[in-house]
Amino acid sequence: MVSRILIPHDGTEMSDRALEKATEFAKAMKAEMIIVHIIDSRFMPPSATLGFISDRTSLEGTKTELIRILRSGAELMLREKVAKIKASGINIDFILDVGSPAEEIVKIARNSACDLIVMGSRQLSKVGTDALGSVARKVSETADSPVMIVR
Structure with missing residues (x-):
């Protein structure tokens, strides 16, 4: 039985599709939902790098x-x-946080006792094959709960 669904949302159309699918499941299963957005801190320069910049x-x-x-x-x-x-x-x-998206999503799912993660994914092309986006791939590989990826 699914009682709590986590939906990572990055503001894209694919995330909106995942949110729609999660909403359908939540209605059918009378489940709660948590929507999460993680501001990716990885694009920020690390503190050690800032030491080399004069206007730190x-x-x-x-x-x-x-x-x-x-x-x-x-x-x-x-x-x-x-x-x-x-x-x-x-x-x-909803939960709004800053960090590495995949790691934070998995941590929030564990800490919130989520039974299912429903997320969108970009479809990346790798020499004639289809691959998941890096966040969806990492979440699907490391989460304790089932992960549904919506395209």
């Missing part, structure tokens, strides 16, 4: 401001999606 204070301030802006936009997006789903009678909440 300015760069740290810019990094903090960029995360604040991304967090604000993501929270607005999540609140809109949550409101729409709540209106259909489903219990849903």
Whole structure:
């Protein structure tokens, strides 16, 4: 029985498709939903690298401001999606965090006792074969709960 579904959402159409599919399952199984957005900290320069930059204070301030802006936009997006789903009678909440997306998704699924992860994936082409996007691949390989990938 599925009682809690985790839906990672990065703001893309593929994530919207996964959210629609998860909503169908939640209605049918009377399950709760958690939608999660992880701001990818990997594109931020590591602190050790900042030591080689003369204007370190300015760069740290810019990094903090960029995360604040991304967090604000993501929270607005999540609140809109949550409101729409709540209106259909489903219990849903959201989590917004900063880190490595795949690692944080798996950690949140474990800590929230999620029975199912439903996520979208870009289809990457590798010399004539199809491959999952790196986040979906890593989540599907490391999560304790089943992972449904929606394309």
